[in-house]
Amino acid sequence: RFKKLSMGKKTFSDSSKTKPKGAGRVGRLDDNVLGYYRKVSETIQGEFETQEEKDLFLNNVIKQLATECISVSRNQTASRIIEQLIAVSNATQLQVLMKAFSTDWYTVCMDRFASHVVQALILHSPQYFKEKTKDSEPNDGNNNDDGNNNTDAEGSIKDLFTSFSKLVMANLPEFIIHTYASHIVRVVIEVLCGVRVDEHIVRSKISRNQNNKGPHGPSDKKAQVSIANSEEEFKPILKELAARIVSLSEIREHVKNATASPVIQTLLLVLSKKGPKRCHKIINQIFLEEASLGTLAEDEIGSHMVELVLSVLDSEHYDSAYQQHFKGKLLQLALHHTGNFVVQTLLSKAHTKEQFEAMYKELSHHIEDILAANHMGVIVKIAETCVRLGTRQDKFYKNITKAFHCHKPEERQQHVVRLLTSLTAYEVYFGLEVKPTEESDEGDEKDTKAAEPTPVEKELTVFNYHGSMLLQQLLKFGNPKSLVTSILSLTQRELTSMACNPIACHIIESFIKSPSIGETSHDKLYTKLQGCYSVIACDRTGSRVIDTLWNCAILKHKFIMAENLAKESEKLRNNNFGKFVFRNCGIHNFIHRRQDWKENQKGNIRKRKILDGIFDDEKPQNKKRQNDISHEENIQMDDFFSVNGTDDSSPPKNADSDSKSSKQDRFSKKDFGNKKSKGKNLKKDRFKTKSDGQIKDKGMLKLLDDMQPSRKK
Structure with missing residues (x-):
C-alpha cells in the first residue's frame, strides 16, 4: 500500500498526455474535508457515554460519507479512517456504504487506496449476511431524505455481495493480474468459501508490517472471526469462479506471475479445506497433466505455488506428484538457490516412512555437497523428518559426521558438537591440512591406521544458527550417545558461552528436555555447570536457560543450583535479570529457611x-x-x-x-x-x-x- 515508486524509467510524461486535465490530483482532498475525517477518527478512538450516542454519531458520519465515498476513499489518510469506520459499523450502516460504492465498483477496485477499503467492506460483510437491515438510511433524527442517499433500494448485504462477486467474475482476466484488484479477488474467494487464508498469502510483507502498526489492526482480527460462515447459495458462485480461473488462456503463465499466483494459491487453500476433491481436480488440470511442477520448482514465484500444492495433497496424490515430477531430481533441486525450498517442503510434508526413505536415498550420499552450497535448510528438514517419522536416524547421523570429517578416527567424534555448532569441517576448525577422503566400495571411509595428528585445543566461540537448529534435532534422536559425550566434553567456559548465546542456548535446553537422554547425563551437566550458574543467571539469554534447567531439575539438581546461586545472592538481587532467577528459585528461603x-x-x-x-x-x-x-x-x-x-x-x-x-x-x-x-x-x-x-x-x-x-x- 505504501510501496515506494520504482526508480526505473519514468513514463509519467507520456501517460499524462492521454489523461484529462486535473487527473493528477486524484485522491487529494480539501484541507477542511480531510480535517473533518481526522476528527472523526479521533472521536471513534475515544469513548461514548451511551451506545445511542455512538450510533447517532456514526449515522451522521456514514450519511456524509455516502455522498463522497469514492473520492474520499482514494485518499491515503482518509482510506484508513474509512476502514476504522467499517470496523465499528452495524449492518444498516455497512449496507449504506456498500450501496454507495456499488455505483462505481470498478474504479475503487483498481485504486491504490480505495481497494483496501473494498477489502474491509467485503471482509466485514459475512457477519451481517443473516441479519435483516432497515430499508431506510441511518439518520440523525431528521427524516429528510434528499433523494441521493435513499437506501430504500433493492438488495440486502448478501445481495450486494453476490452482485459484486459476479462483477469480479466478469472482470477476472483483468483483475487477476492487477496489483490492487487481485487482492479483492482473493478476499471474495475467502468469503465465498468461508475460510480465512493466512496473511502471508493475502498480504505482502510490507503490508503485514503496516497492518500490525496501523490503527485498523483489530478490524482484521474481527473479520477473521466473522468470515468463518459460508452460505450454501455461494457454492455455485465459487464453483463458477474456480472454473473461470482454471480456464484462463494463460493460466500456466499466471502461476509464475507475482500478482496472479497468490490468487490461485488462495483458491487452492480454501478448496483444500472445503472441497478437497475439487482442489485435487484443479491441481491435476493445471499441473499434473504435464511435467510442469519440476520446472516451476526453480522459478522464484512458481516455487511458492509448488510448495503450496505439496502441502495440500493427500498421501496418495503426494506420492504420485513425487514419482512423476521430482524423482531423480532432488539433488539438482537441493543445490538450486530456489529449488532447495521446494525440497524442504517435500521432506516436511512426507506422509509415510517409505516416501521419506525414497527421498533420503537420493540425498544421503550428497550431504557434503548440500552443505557446500550453504543450503542448511535441507539438512535441518531431513533431521526433523527423521525425528517425526522415526526412521534413518543412525544413517543420517553417520552421514553428517562424514560430511564434517569427524566420523573416523573415532577420537574426532568428541568434537562433533563444536563442528556442528560452528558449522565448520574438522580440518578447518583445527587448522589442519585437508586430505582427500578415501572411500571403500560400500561408500564408507577406509579406516587408515596412520597416526592422527593431535589437534591444538580451540575454544568454541562461533555459533551458527543452522548448526544450532541441526543439533537440536539430533538431540531428539533415539540414541544420541555420541552427541551427549561431545557436549559433556565441552569446557565449563564453552558451556557458559553457549548458555549465554541467543542462538546456542537452545542446544542446552534441548539436551535437558530430550526424552532420549537419561538422568546420569543430566547429572553430569548440572555438576559441570557448578560455579557458573550465577554468571549465566545475570545474562539476558542465560537467565532463560536457568529457568529451563530449574523447571526440568530433580530435587538434587535444584539443591546444586540453589547452593551455587546463594553464594552470589547479592549479585543476583542487584542484576536486572538475576533478580528474577533469585525469586523463581526461592534463594531467599534457601538461605534463611532451608x-x-x-x-x-x-x-x-x-x-x-x-x-x-x-x-x-x-x-x-x-x-x-x-x-x-x-x-x-x-x-x-x-x-x-x-x-x-x-x-x-x-x-x-x-x-x-x-x-x-x-x-x-x-x-x-x-x-x-x-x-x-x-x-x-x-x-x-x-x-x-x-x-x-x-x-x-x-x-x-x-x-x-x-x-x-x-x-x-
Missing part, C-alpha cells in the same frame, strides 16, 4: 509429575517407573541434606531414627512407593496423591506463583 525450601520444592516436583501423568496420558509402566525415580530422589536428598546440613532452626536428629522415620513416612504414602499397587488402581491413587500432596502452609500458593518464570517488574 527446610521450608526443601519441602516446597518437593511439593512442586510432586505436583508437576502428577500433572504430567494426567495430561501426557502415559502408560502405567512409565508411571510406575516415575514413582520409583521419585523414591530414589527422596532417598538421595535425605542423605544429601544430612551431609550438607539442615535448617538452622531445627536441631539435628539421630541418623538412625531419621532414616527409619523417613522410610516409614515414605512407604506409608499410597501414591509413592507402594509396590503392591496394581495397574488398575494407578489412576485412583494418582488422584489421591493430588490431595496428599497439598501443602497446608497458606504461603505456599504465593510461593508457587513467585516461582513461575515471570519477567514483569
Whole structure:
C-alpha cells in the first residue's frame, strides 16, 4: 500500500498526455474535508457515554460519507479512517456504504487506496449476511431524505455481495493480474468459501508490517472471526469462479506471475479445506497433466505455488506428484538457490516412512555437497523428518559426521558438537591440512591406521544458527550417545558461552528436555555447570536457560543450583535479570529457611509429575517407573541434606531414627512407593496423591506463583 515508486524509467510524461486535465490530483482532498475525517477518527478512538450516542454519531458520519465515498476513499489518510469506520459499523450502516460504492465498483477496485477499503467492506460483510437491515438510511433524527442517499433500494448485504462477486467474475482476466484488484479477488474467494487464508498469502510483507502498526489492526482480527460462515447459495458462485480461473488462456503463465499466483494459491487453500476433491481436480488440470511442477520448482514465484500444492495433497496424490515430477531430481533441486525450498517442503510434508526413505536415498550420499552450497535448510528438514517419522536416524547421523570429517578416527567424534555448532569441517576448525577422503566400495571411509595428528585445543566461540537448529534435532534422536559425550566434553567456559548465546542456548535446553537422554547425563551437566550458574543467571539469554534447567531439575539438581546461586545472592538481587532467577528459585528461603525450601520444592516436583501423568496420558509402566525415580530422589536428598546440613532452626536428629522415620513416612504414602499397587488402581491413587500432596502452609500458593518464570517488574 505504501510501496515506494520504482526508480526505473519514468513514463509519467507520456501517460499524462492521454489523461484529462486535473487527473493528477486524484485522491487529494480539501484541507477542511480531510480535517473533518481526522476528527472523526479521533472521536471513534475515544469513548461514548451511551451506545445511542455512538450510533447517532456514526449515522451522521456514514450519511456524509455516502455522498463522497469514492473520492474520499482514494485518499491515503482518509482510506484508513474509512476502514476504522467499517470496523465499528452495524449492518444498516455497512449496507449504506456498500450501496454507495456499488455505483462505481470498478474504479475503487483498481485504486491504490480505495481497494483496501473494498477489502474491509467485503471482509466485514459475512457477519451481517443473516441479519435483516432497515430499508431506510441511518439518520440523525431528521427524516429528510434528499433523494441521493435513499437506501430504500433493492438488495440486502448478501445481495450486494453476490452482485459484486459476479462483477469480479466478469472482470477476472483483468483483475487477476492487477496489483490492487487481485487482492479483492482473493478476499471474495475467502468469503465465498468461508475460510480465512493466512496473511502471508493475502498480504505482502510490507503490508503485514503496516497492518500490525496501523490503527485498523483489530478490524482484521474481527473479520477473521466473522468470515468463518459460508452460505450454501455461494457454492455455485465459487464453483463458477474456480472454473473461470482454471480456464484462463494463460493460466500456466499466471502461476509464475507475482500478482496472479497468490490468487490461485488462495483458491487452492480454501478448496483444500472445503472441497478437497475439487482442489485435487484443479491441481491435476493445471499441473499434473504435464511435467510442469519440476520446472516451476526453480522459478522464484512458481516455487511458492509448488510448495503450496505439496502441502495440500493427500498421501496418495503426494506420492504420485513425487514419482512423476521430482524423482531423480532432488539433488539438482537441493543445490538450486530456489529449488532447495521446494525440497524442504517435500521432506516436511512426507506422509509415510517409505516416501521419506525414497527421498533420503537420493540425498544421503550428497550431504557434503548440500552443505557446500550453504543450503542448511535441507539438512535441518531431513533431521526433523527423521525425528517425526522415526526412521534413518543412525544413517543420517553417520552421514553428517562424514560430511564434517569427524566420523573416523573415532577420537574426532568428541568434537562433533563444536563442528556442528560452528558449522565448520574438522580440518578447518583445527587448522589442519585437508586430505582427500578415501572411500571403500560400500561408500564408507577406509579406516587408515596412520597416526592422527593431535589437534591444538580451540575454544568454541562461533555459533551458527543452522548448526544450532541441526543439533537440536539430533538431540531428539533415539540414541544420541555420541552427541551427549561431545557436549559433556565441552569446557565449563564453552558451556557458559553457549548458555549465554541467543542462538546456542537452545542446544542446552534441548539436551535437558530430550526424552532420549537419561538422568546420569543430566547429572553430569548440572555438576559441570557448578560455579557458573550465577554468571549465566545475570545474562539476558542465560537467565532463560536457568529457568529451563530449574523447571526440568530433580530435587538434587535444584539443591546444586540453589547452593551455587546463594553464594552470589547479592549479585543476583542487584542484576536486572538475576533478580528474577533469585525469586523463581526461592534463594531467599534457601538461605534463611532451608527446610521450608526443601519441602516446597518437593511439593512442586510432586505436583508437576502428577500433572504430567494426567495430561501426557502415559502408560502405567512409565508411571510406575516415575514413582520409583521419585523414591530414589527422596532417598538421595535425605542423605544429601544430612551431609550438607539442615535448617538452622531445627536441631539435628539421630541418623538412625531419621532414616527409619523417613522410610516409614515414605512407604506409608499410597501414591509413592507402594509396590503392591496394581495397574488398575494407578489412576485412583494418582488422584489421591493430588490431595496428599497439598501443602497446608497458606504461603505456599504465593510461593508457587513467585516461582513461575515471570519477567514483569
